[in-house]
Amino acid sequence: MRFASLGSGSKGNALIVDAGETKVLLDCGFSTRAATTRLARLGAAPADLNAIVVTHEHADHVGGVFAFARRHQLTVYLTHGTHAVAARGQTCLPECRLIDGHTPFAIGALEVQPFPVPHDAREPVQYAFSDGRHRLGVLTDSGCITPHIVEVLRACDALVLECNHDQALLAASRYPPALKQRIAGRFGHLENDQAATLLRQVDTQRLQHLVAAHLSQENNRPELAVKALASALDCSDDWIGVADQEGGFGWRQLI
Template identity: 40%
Template sequence: MPVYIASLNSGSNGNCYYVGNEHEAVLVDAGISCRETEKRMLRLGLSIQKVKAVFISHEHTDHIKGLAVLAKKYRLPVYVTDGTVHHCGEVPRELCFSLRSYEAVRIGELEVMPFPKHHDAVEPHSFMITNGDTRIGVFTDIGAPCEHLIRHFSQCHAVFLEANYDEQMLEQGRYPYFLKRRICGGKGHLSNRQALEMFIQHKPSYMSHVLLAHLSKDNNDPELALQMFAEHAGDTRISVASRFFESEVFIIDPTPLAPGQSHVLNQVTGQFQFSLS
């Protein structure tokens, strides 16, 4: 069964990532407003009724800004660590479920595996989401690669991978010294170079898509990040997840299609189907 992924927004102004199959979906983080989440999913032909849960990576505002309204409106379960839940504002406690490292959560056919990461937050986590044999990683807000990240990255068919800053742009930019050190100090964010090294050294041969995520508005350039990855991409499609608008819906399916066959999204039913082209 194919998996459908999209970035609804990615950056310090808000983060929200969609991963789903034909029957159910989850959101990782809810850092844009409920209204904007609805609008962007509608434009993509994705049904918000398929969203069955929200998983929170950490408590920073750009990851939880729209959470309370979204959860209350659609009565969505929110999976969040015990240390993070106290920062999630007005989310009803009956909708909050405890998230623990390496305790998988089953949402229909989706299995969500949380694992710890380096970031300056209370209990920050990344996620690998599995549907059948297909594995999707959501790996952003990472100060440095660790054994947890490397292990899961090397298993994924597609990933949202942080490439937050260009090291030279950050060093020469207008940010104050303390903020520069926070970003590159091991518990902040991954640079383009660190992300590329992860990709080169640990990418499995079957990784089909990489969405470069959480790019800095001031300390990075989407074209620069893409160029860095281009010569090493091989058969992997590299895209940038925008901080201004939603990405396209990417179809991740390890099963090869027959010649002349493609996936098509039915805008009326919201279902993906096969089509002969």
């Protein structure tokens, strides 16, 4: 199993998980043309994909999902709450399958485990993916860490983990107070130290890859996110990956 990011940040998110004959896109916050171009940079194409799974209805995650899925005849998996909000105003939807946020399901060779997260959306989830040998956990767009999140991510071979902001940078930013409170609140986004705290609560013995994701371009710096995660793992800074808005990150193989 391997995985890569098409881009990560407030202007668009998408991640591809590849288990051989099964390839799944997680979110698509890019236009169909941009998503296709970003896939091509990874040596992939829309025709390679089997489905799209969606975390929540915010535009940087779902903005391109329905158009891309219609164009390439892909099934979209999402919660009832996300579907109810995201489908508003859509005149023609692709095939959608409503999922329970606590119940795993299969897409080809992949077992997909959704799990609820605290975020200011209708019914948001994040996902863990397994091919039977390896497990990839993805956690972004969560305002805080819950015991259930810890349980789901307890023993992964790879983690893509939100490091949205640095607390001091957010406090000093030009953002209005209400927006600062939203971002830093229990239904906002994880900051660097919260992500590090999660790492200290899970079993990282199997961890082959750790990537900081969904970094705010205004309220974080890659080196701050890396320092926090490396400190939690007691590893060198260069072992930590960072997903950026323009390039995401390249393929990472689980062995």
